[in-house]
Amino acid sequence: MTTMTAAGDAAHTRHHWWQHRTLSRFLRHRLAATGLAIILMLTLACLLGPHLLPYDELTVDLRARFSPPLTQDHYLGTDPLGRDIAARLLMAGRISLLVGFSVMLISTVFGTLIGVVAGYFRGWVGSVLMRIVDAFLAFPSIFLVLVLSAFVEPSPFMITVIIALTCWMEIARIVEAEILSLRERDFTIAARLSGASARWIMFRELVPNAMGPIIVAATLTIANAILLEAYISFLGYGIQPPLPSWGNMLNSAQQYLADAPWLAIVPGITITLAVSSFNFIGDGLRDALDSRSNLP
Amino acid sequence: MPADVMIETVALKKHFPVRKGILQREAKAVRALDGISLTIRRGEVLGLVGESGSGKSTLGKTLMMQEPPTSGQIVFGDTEISRFSERLLKPFRRRMQMIFQDPFSSLNPRMSVGDSLTMPLRFQAPDMSASARLDKARQVIETVGLSGDILERFPHEFSGGQRQRIGIARALITDPEFIVADEAVSALDVSVQAQVLNLLTEIRHRWQLTMLFVTHDLAVVGHIADRVAVMYLGKIVEVAPTRELFTRPRHPYTEALMSAVPTPERRAHQRIMLEGDIPSPISPPSGCAFRTRCPYAKPACADSAPPLDVRGTGHYAACHRPELELASPIAT
Ligand SMILES: Nc1ncnc2c1ncn2[C@@H]1O[C@H](COP(=O)(O)OP(=O)(O)OP(=O)(O)O)[C@@H](O)[C@H]1O
Ligand code: SF4
Ligand SMILES: [Mg+2]
Numbered sequence: 001m002t003t004m005t006a007a008g009d010a011a012h013t014r015h016h017w018w019q020h021r022t023l024s025r026f027l028r029h030r031l032a033a034t035g036l037a038i039i040l041m042l043t044l045a046c047l048l049g050p051h052l053l054p055y056d057e058l059t060v061d062l063r064a065r066f067s068p069p070l071t072q073d074h075y076l077g078t079d080p081l082g083r084d085i086a087a088r089l090l091m092a093g094r095i096s097l098l099v100g101f102s103v104m105l106i107s108t109v110f111g112t113l114i115g116v117v118a119g120y121f122r123g124w125v126g127s128v129l130m131r132i133v134d135a136f137l138a139f140p141s142i143f144l145v146l147v148l149s150a151f152v153e154p155s156p157f158m159i160t161v162i163i164a165l166t167c168w169m170e171i172a173r174i175v176e177a178e179i180l181s182l183r184e185r186d187f188t189i190a191a192r193l194s195g196a197s198a199r200w201i202m203f204r205e206l207v208p209n210a211m212g213p214i215i216v217a218a219t220l221t222i223a224n225a226i227l228l229e230a231y232i233s234f235l236g237y238g239i240q241p242p243l244p245s246w247g248n249m250l251n252s253a254q255q256y257l258a259d260a261p262w263l264a265i266v267p268g269i270t271i272t273l274a275v276s277s278f279n280f281i282g283d284g285l286r287d288a289l290d291s292r293s294n295l296p
Numbered sequence: 297m298p299a300d301v302m303i304e305t306v307a308l309k310k311h312f313p314v315r316k317g318i319l320q321r322e323a324k325a326v327r328a329l330d331g332i333s334l335t336i337r338r339g340e341v342l343g344l345v346g347e348s349g350s351g352k353s354t355l356g357k358t359l360m361m362q363e364p365p366t367s368g369q370i371v372f373g374d375t376e377i378s379r380f381s382e383r384l385l386k387p388f389r390r391r392m393q394m395i396f397q398d399p400f401s402s403l404n405p406r407m408s409v410g411d412s413l414t415m416p417l418r419f420q421a422p423d424m425s426a427s428a429r430l431d432k433a434r435q436v437i438e439t440v441g442l443s444g445d446i447l448e449r450f451p452h453e454f455s456g457g458q459r460q461r462i463g464i465a466r467a468l469i470t471d472p473e474f475i476v477a478d479e480a481v482s483a484l485d486v487s488v489q490a491q492v493l494n495l496l497t498e499i500r501h502r503w504q505l506t507m508l509f510v511t512h513d514l515a516v517v518g519h520i521a522d523r524v525a526v527m528y529l530g531k532i533v534e535v536a537p538t539r540e541l542f543t544r545p546r547h548p549y550t551e552a553l554m555s556a557v558p559t560p561e562r563r564a565h566q567r568i569m570l571e572g573d574i575p576s577p578i579s580p581p582s583g584c585a586f587r588t589r590c591p592y593a594k595p596a597c598a599d600s601a602p603p604l605d606v607r608g609t610g611h612y613a614a615c616h617r618p619e620l621e622l623a624s625p626i627a628t
Pocket of ligand 1: 312326327328346347348349350351352353354355512577
């Protein structure tokens with residue numbers, strides 16, 4: 001008869017999809033691997049650093065005002081109130097990174113939801129949803145964020161929500177395009193012809209197959225969100241002092257650029273490092289998760 | 297209707313609107329199915345052949361009610377289902393299933409074999425427990441010649457032939473009566489093709505299945521089908537018992553198709569190749585749609601569409617020239 005063992009002519013040994021190929025391809029991407037290392041170190045430093053440093057971020061020491069970096073144990077110097085910049089930078093990092101990750105979560109979930117519903121139902125549902133996406137995209141996000149933040153209390157939570165409101169559209173578009181092609185694949189048709197519910201088809205058949213592009217877009221969203229937060233805080237509409245954020249540290253550095261340039265340089269470099277690292281990680285993931293190069 | 301009919305279509309049409317520009321409304325349409333009246337008896341395998349673009353897949357999908365037909369009827373068992381909503385169709389979905397062509401697209405790459413197999417049961421047998429579903433999956437996976445312990449594995453771990461077996465198992469798991477197999481072996485290596493074809497033949501007898509077996513490969517259809525329907529530009533041009541069709545084709549298009557099958561006696565260069573391209577299904581020729589490529593066409597063929605007429609026991613052909621003596625590759 002036709003009995004064939006499971007191992008039979010199978011070309012592959014047993015492993016999960018994300019093992020081996022994807023991971024090694026990601027790590028081969030030098031910039032991406034470096035970016036990942038930087039983000040891990042930065043996150044770790046922000047989590048643990050404040051407990052290890054001799055000063056906390058709010059302690060004012062007027063005798064030590066404007067100390068340049070490496071003055072005694074003020075490793076990164078002090079600010080106009082004599083507060084330790086290293087401590088402030090790491091506490092600010094907690095807020096900026098938290099805003100970045102939260103925005104990523106909110107806008108990825110929301111954008112994916114909109115994209116999958118628009119792509120699965122198509123028709124007028126899809127048209128209406130995608131026109132809303134277009135409408136949001138028509139405004140430059142900086143403009144949108146500034147208008148919105150002018151109306152609300154600038155707590156970290158509200159800032160997160162506002163930035164998320166301007167970051168979900170790209171993901172919605174990517175997901176919709178992906179779903180439109182996946183819904184024509186035979187496995188989706190098989191589910192439909194078995195009477196599967198819309199929910200099952202959307203979240204068990206379609207979304208898992210769109211995870212690659214979603215993860216890439218989500219990573220790039222973190223970079224975008226950190227930059228936006230820094231920008232609006234720099235303009236004074238974002239996270240409010242005394243709570244430190246990388247953006248408002250830049251803001252308060254403005255008046256002392258000539259005398260105490262480290263006040264601007266330290267958060268400036270940190271923002272650049274964080275944003276480019278996330279962008280590199282995104283690029284690396286894009287190559288590593290590319291479904292075309294993943295085919296056996 | 298006689299009790300031994302599984303599925304019947306009456307003047308079935310499926311047109312796909314072609315929109316030109318944004319404002320212009322459906323001016324023209326691709327007539328993928330242009331009046332198909334066909335009966336498939338319980339327990340038989342009907343082969344469906346024709347060139348690419350003749351509408352074979354559309355017929356299969358429309359019988360499955362993937363999308364509602366433009367007009368005409370589909371009678372499944374004794375129920376007319378062609379106007380049913382998805383909700384009304386749900387109980388029928390258990391009874392008809394589909395086997396797909398591409399084994400790399402027919403299984404969800406992110407779903408384990410077990411989840412793919414039990415998926416139809418979740419919706420067609422909601423009372424079944426998860427472990428009962430898995431037992432059933434293990435049982436069907438063994439019927440298709442694979443081992444029951446592969447349920448936790450993923451599609452990429454299997455070869456094309458094995459995946460096709462998994463796809464067949466998924467189609468069988470709801471104990472369907474009717475199966476549409478659309479080019480079910482075309483994507484496989486020739487050696488694997490024979491194995492899967494044998495499997496389908498075996499299953500079909502064991503489960504007393506009714507099948508529409510879509511293929512462009514006449515050799516394959518000769519192997520499995522009891523009757524064969526030949527399709528051209530959205531119409532059935534000839535239907536006959538398999539052996540009869542091969543020995544005594546009665547439609548010039550069938551003759552031309554069969555001449556394209558290489559046989560040991562006839563070398564490639566001796567084939568009567570089909571002249572010219574298949575006309576656009578948006579504006580098929582008047583009268584007999586095949587007349588632009590038919591070597592036997594006469595002026596009258598442009599006037600009216602030939603009806604599907606009786607040419608023998610169970611043998612029908614749609615041609616204005618029943619007197620033609622047509623060649624057969626395996627004429628006895
Ligand atoms: N969803 C659709 N929208 C528009 N046109 C379609 C659609 N599906 C099929 N068609 C058209 O209908 C005609 C018949 O297509 P169909 O896929 O049924 O042919 P086929 O006989 O299965 O061909 P093949 O052997 O290539 O699979 C073709 O002209 C095709 O372009
Ligand atoms: S009707 Fe005329 S054109 Fe059509 S197949 Fe017969 S002979 Fe050829
Ligand atoms: Mg087809």
